Amino acid sequence: xxxxxxxxxxxxxxxxxxxxxxxxxxxxxxxxxxxxxxxxxxxxxxxxxxxxxxxxxxxxxxxxxxxxxxxxxxxxxxxxxxxxxxxxxxxxxxxxxxxxxxxxxxxxxxxxx
Amino acid sequence: xxxxxxxxxxxxxxxxxxxxxxxxxxxxxxxxxxxxxxxxxxxxxxxxxxxxxxxxxxxxxxxxxxxxxxxxxxxxxxxxxxxxxxxxxxxxxxxxxxxxxxxxxxxxxxxx
Numbered sequence: 265x266x267x268x269x270x271x272x273x274x275x276x277x278x279x280x281x282x283x284x285x286x287x288x289x290x291x292x293x294x295x296x297x298x299x300x301x302x303x304x305x306x307x308x309x310x311x312x313x314x315x316x317x318x319x320x321x322x323x324x325x326x327x328x329x330x331x332x333x334x335x336x337x338x339x340x341x342x343x344x345x346x347x348x349x350x351x352x353x354x355x356x357x358x359x360x361x362x363x364x365x366x367x368x369x370x371x372x373x374x375x376x377x
Numbered sequence: 378x379x380x381x382x383x384x385x386x387x388x389x390x391x392x393x394x395x396x397x398x399x400x401x402x403x404x405x406x407x408x409x410x411x412x413x414x415x416x417x418x419x420x421x422x423x424x425x426x427x428x429x430x431x432x433x434x435x436x437x438x439x440x441x442x443x444x445x446x447x448x449x450x451x452x453x454x455x456x457x458x459x460x461x462x463x464x465x466x467x468x469x470x471x472x473x474x475x476x477x478x479x480x481x482x483x484x485x486x487x488x489x
Contacts (some may be wrong), residue, residue, distance in 0.1 A: 309479075
């Protein structure tokens with residue numbers, strides 16, 4: 265039972281354009297959401313997070329949007345750069361289980377020059 | 378800081394053998410996590426420790442898997458006996474209090 269779902273296994277975007285990665289969740293108790301980025305042969309690294317009291321959080325080229333009613337979040341990367349090519353994981357947890365992250369399957373993003 | 382250190386980076390073994398994966402967390406971090414990544418199930422939490430004490434092992438797949446943290450700077454994940462379906466990448470991560478989790482580079486395990 266996948267509580268966090270990333271339905272697109274892969275995404276290809278032209279350099280300079282916007283990349284939009286999507287994530288859906290089913291557990292209404294989740295109140296903190298994170299995105300991790302993973303390069304080949306490395307562990308995931310934290311990218312950006314959002315609390316359920318917000319609907320948007322921005323950090324440079326990266327913005328995460330949260331739609332609680334739809335149980336959906338998205339990561340926008342603008343403009344996309346070749347170094348953004350990686351696998352992106354969406355993750356979620358609850359205040360009670362703050363350290364127990366539930367991850368999605370990941371989306372492989374490829375930025376084409 | 379060197380980050381989270383895992384060894385070995387790659388392990389190839391035969392079915393039925395014992396496998397031990399090792400992790401050194403970042404100094405000062407009081408949480409340690411073991412994850413497994415497979416194509417089918419993605420990245421799953423197996424077990425995590427707080428101050429060397431196992432807090433939640435509900436993700437451990439079966440009794441063949443065990444994890445220990447004898448001190449603040451070392452943890453092991455053991456599979457005995459190993460099976461081909463255990464083939465995956467195993468990640469260790471550490472965190473300070475409720476902060477961001479930092480992942481190691483992973484151990485790629487292949488059980489033949």
